[in-house]
Amino acid sequence: MEKLTVVVAFLLLTSLFQPLTARNLEIDVFQLDVSQSGCPGVTKDTWPELLGVPAKLARETIQKExxxxxxxxxxxxxxxxxxxxxxxxxxxxxxxxxxxxQTPRVT
Structure with missing residues (x-):
């Protein structure tokens, strides 16, 4: 039982560091310009301010905008x-x- 507790604690700690490192390691290999793609009504195509926030809040923000x-x-x-x-x-x-x-973007 003690090993399970240690494993769970380790997984939780490593997942907390992921948002911090993802900001520095994010590499855009293929970037598509939405304004040239012809998407009607899309005024904003990326939300860098949503990095590190809960997914539910991010979804609500994107749908609101x-x-x-x-x-x-x-x-x-x-x-x-x-x-x-x-x-x-x-x-x-x-x-x-x-x-x-990762920075949410229209894909």
């Missing part, structure tokens, strides 16, 4: 995702504690 963005799923950071582009989707990459660890 742009109601046309209706598909806002939580994705565990590091999980594979499709590369198709949709004007109504913003993926929230989260850690195990459900905090945003």
């Amino acid at each position: 742009n109601p046309r963005l209706t598909n806002i799923p939580n994705v565990l950071n590091g999980s594979p995702v499709t590369e198709d582009f949709r004007c109504d989707r913003v993926r929230l990459f989260v850690n195990v504690l459900d905090f945003v660890v």
Whole structure:
């Protein structure tokens, strides 16, 4: 039982450091300019201010700023995702504690 407690504590501690390191390590390999993509009604395509906030609050903020963005799923950071582009989707990459660890953007 003591080993399980240590493992759980370790996992919780490591997940707390992920938002801090994700800000420094985030590398944009492929960046799509939404204004050139022809998405009607999308006035803002990235939300860097939402890094480190709970996913629920991030989702509410994005929907409040742009109601046309209706598909806002939580994705565990590091999980594979499709590369198709949709004007109504913003993926929230989260850690195990459900905090945003990558800049949300229209994808």
